[in-house]
Amino acid sequence: MKRGILAGILVCFTTTSFAQELVIRNDQIQRVLSYDGQVWRTVRFADASGKTALTTRSDEFHILPMQAEKGFTVGDFVADSLPVSSHSADTSFVRIAYRPKPAIAGKSGVPEKLLITYFTVKGQRHIRKALALDYAGTAAGDPATGSPGSGHPAAVDRLEVERFEVSKPATGGGRGEPVFIDNKWFAGLEYPAGYSRHTNGNTPADYARHYEKVGNYSFIDLEGRDIEPAGKAGLIRLMHFPGYAATADSVRFSIKSKTAVFGFAQAGSSIHQAFIQYLATVWKAPRSFLHYNNWFEPRAKDLSGNALVDIYKEFRTATEPYGVKLDAMVIDDGWQDRKSVWQPLPKFFPNGWADVKKLAGNLKKEGVDFGFWLSLNGYTNDIDWGVQNGYREAIPNPYFKQFRRYYSLSAPAYKRELLRQVQHIVRETGTVYYKHDFNELSDTGEGNGHPATDRHGHEANLDAAIEVLLATRKVKPDILQNLTNWVWFSPWWLMYGDYLWMLAGDDGTNGNWPEISTRAMASTDRDTYIWRMWGNAADRPLVPISRLMTHGIIKSSDGRMESKEDDLQDWLEHVLMHYGRGTLLKEWYITPSALKPDEWKALCTVDSWAKENRETLNNTVYVGGRPDEGQAYGYIGWHDQNGILVARNPSAETQKLIIPFDESTGFYKKKGENYAATVLFPYQDAYPAAFQSGGKIVIELPGYATMAFSFGKGKPMRSVKPAGKIVWNNISKANGKRETTLTVPTDTGNRCDLLLIGYPELPVIQINGATVAPRRSSKSGINQFAGYARAGMLSEKARAWNMQAFDLRPYKGQRITISYDGKGGFESYLLAERLVPSSALKSAEKNLLWPITNSTRRETVRLCEGK
Helix, strand or coil: CEEECCCCCCEEEECCCCCEEEEECCCEEEEEEEEECEEEEECCCCCCCCEEEECEEEEECEECEEECCCCCCCCEEEEEECCCEEEEEEEEEEEEEEEEECCHHHHHHCCEEEEEEEECCCCCCCEEEEEEEEEEECCCCCCCCECCCCCCCCEEEEEEEEEEECCCCCCCCCCCEEEECCEEEEEEEEECCEEEEEECEEEEECCHHHHCCCCCCCCCCCCCCCCCCCCCCCCCEEECEEEEEEEEECCCCCCCCCCEEEEEEECCCCCCHHHHHHHCCCCCCCEEEEEEECCHHHHHCCCCCHHHHHEEEHHHHHHHHHHHCCCEEEEECCCEEEECCCCCCCCCCCHHHHHHHHHHHHHHHHHCCCEEEECCCCCCCCCCHHHHCCCCEEEHHHHHHHHCCCCCCCCCCHHHHHHHHHHHHHHHHCCEEEEECCCCCCCCCCCCCCCHHHHHHHHHHHHHHHHHHHHHHCCCCCCEEEECCCCCCCHHHCCCCEECCCCCCCCCEEEEECCCCCCHHHHHHHHHCCCCCCCCHHHHCCHHHHHHHHCCCCEECCCCCCCCCCCHHHHHHHHHHHHHHHCCCCEEECCCCCCCCHHHHHHHHHHHHHHHHHHHHCCCEEECHHHHHHHCCCEEECCCEEEEEEEEEECCCCEEEEEEECCHHCCCCCCCCEEEEEEECCCCCCCEEECCCCEEEEEEECCCCEEEEEEEECCCCCCCCCCCCCCCEEEEECCCCEEEEEEEECCEEEEEEEEEEEECCCCEEEEEEECCCEEEEEEEEEECCCCCHHHCCCCCCCCCCCCEEEEEHHCCCCEEEEEEEECCEEEEEEEEEEECCCCCCCCCCCCCCCCHHHCCCEEEEEEEEEC
């Protein structure tokens, strides 16, 4: 046998027969192909040692021409020559050229030449593959419209970059998702709109993943062209929909596939961990970005004067004492002339970009950068003006027709101008951030540079959007790009953007479950949307929650998302929940004058804490149940052996939050070791429970509590607690009325509330025979979700309710009688903050949260239930 090694590529030739073996590898992974006398087929993947291996039966690729029912695989081609290898210091390539067999040569969609490139990078536990399909043509087409010429033979409906069978079980898959094989291997296209199928070649069905069915998830109609009619057991397919070949010169055309990647998990690692480690080699690295957005403040929307600069000065004055500094001031929709392709509005900027540059410069002098809202497809702009000026409108599918109009990104004229303008803005203003809103990417229009189908228009428009994103980074490599409405949660979006919108309403308060605080209902609103997507650990997106845009913290001059009765602790808890999600994109839709000094302290203290713990918070996962059905939930993140949990109980009754202490929540360290917790908020003390890795973390949360914890190796310490028990008794009267006798704790601190909830009517209550007035009240708002984001959100358990809170502190130490007079169902609870001795805990942690109730501990008890 003759053997040769070239740059990490091992080629074996057997001299006794035509059987030959080609091993493409680096120091971590190998892909083995076998030659059958005509073509090379992958027969296995393995780690470098060969001990961990996956056997395959491969067709290598599949080409499905337009309107065809049957396509072509490697078996319809012949290798043109021996494989050719090349290498650099760290990267190795093998290229195999194929020509079609005479039986298919010249048929529609069949290339004259097909080149497969396999390549590896030293040190990486994954290997890649790409195809190039070359065609000849007689006409170059119309550059104004992107339509092919009359002699153009090159159009491919579906291109499968990988097509192979395995005997091992597979999971995952979908649009922009990897397939996981045998919990050891992953495979996918490095492209947000690649499609992966497994098990029988057709699993999952299009939009079968849970998170694809809910919210304003971007819908694209594949018209069944993703389906393989002759599915086989174990068949895995990685595919996309290229459509027309691109012009290489006057007579040549080509289709370049998206890149396939195949990787594995090391022994002792989970496949999810291995995939995230791979993703970290290709994504835009996680970056924190704290900025102000002017969308909710009328004063800040007038860009003609110094309002934006003056508002920043107000921010700086308020935050500098806490060491907090905004990264940028961002102007949202409204800065542009809608009868243009992203030119500034003369009303604000009569001298055009010179005035915008001046505004950016004035902000820079004050110490802050500048950012823009900019919808790539011109959504909210005057599309009639654009059509009159030669820009082509996208023709959306029925789902997107219900919304506003927009341009086709793939149509050459608009794409050229968009590319020019987006880069020009960066050069002129030095902007550090783009909020790219409204990403429909649906276009079925003729003459827009793709076949007139939704699937091909989607890919062509996505390719154009990616081209703009990459071109922007060439001008400013460190620019931050936020991709908002109508994206989908493919992890490969993170190769091009830094953040993705969570697909919800812009703002809102969830009134499905009784809560007395409007700010608390605002947190429930955000977290229920996240639960909808990430709440099921068995079927959740691979995009980290920390990469989401959540519309940040809103505190505006019009009192949006709050009530007059909301207090400082309500505000602090709302802020903590925003940061506790691990949020990297920290958006402040805040009017500086709307915050009191203690509210600034609350905001800045949490911001500093999050900055100190960013590495841990970056890894948060959702745990617990559905917030707007009263179930305890939270976000836990791990970095090495240290963890942080921010949790809420949105119900009046004390609940236990049970969290898996394993890889499903991002814990990848050794099992069977002892861990302890420290309470960081709303007080600072040890948490009196032991936890063992590999088991479960059980946390008890009092009613309506928001709490933060840190975890580390060790044994639990003692904690302080109130002395004595709360004593009460219920009495049923002969007339059907009910009474509660209660001794109000003598150690009551700043809060001792009687909480009364009616479904929906509230009973009239008296205390010691006297009618009393509530200090706070709230009421239900059932399933009030944004119209475009309702899917998956409607709660079947929600029912109408009213709620009141009565202050019992004036009765401290007294035995009182509470009588209830009313029809219908109701509940009553006691929520008491009870005084405790000072905690002996001495923490070495920096930038701790504000322990706003450090001298008390909350207890909630259910007093009475009326039928």
